[in-house]
Amino acid sequence: MNFIALIPTANAALNLSSAVVILAGLYFIKRGQREHHKKCMVTAFALSVLFLILYLIRYALTGPTPYTGPARSLYLFILWTHTPLAALTPVLVIITLRRALHSDFAQHKKIARVTFPIWLYVSVTGLVIYAMLHYVR
Secondary structure (H helix, E strand, O other): OOHHHHHHHHHHHHHHHHHHHHHHHHHHHHOOOHHHHHHHHHHHHHHHHHHHHHHHHHHHHHOOOOOOOOOHHHHHHHHHHHHHHHHHHHHHHHHHHHHHHOOOHHHHHHHHHHHHHHHHHHHHHHHHHHHHHHHOO
C-alpha cells in the first residue's frame, strides 16, 4: 500500500484525535484549568493543520472520492453541511486562538462559543464521511 492510500485513515485518526482534544479543552476550561485548556486547543489546532496538509496532498493527487454506498442522500446532506463549515473552521480557529494568545479573553470567549461547536461538528462529520466512504458500501 502506498503513502497516498494511507492518508484517509490517517486523516480519520487525526479527526478523532482532534475531536477528543477539543472536548478535553472544553472540560478543562469549564473547570478553570486554563493551562490544560490551552495545551488541548493548541494540540487540536496542530492536529487540524496536519489533517489539512494531508487532505490537500491526497486531493491534489487523486481528486474527490465518489460515494457509491446505499445512503447517498444522507451522505450528500452530511457532505453539504460539512464542506462549507470545514472551509470556515480554519478562519474561526485562527481568530479564536489569536484572541486567546493576545490575552483578549472576553473576545476569545465570545468567538469560542461559535468556533467550538462548528469545529467539533466538522471533526465528527469528517469521521462519518470517512466511515461512509470506506465502510458503508
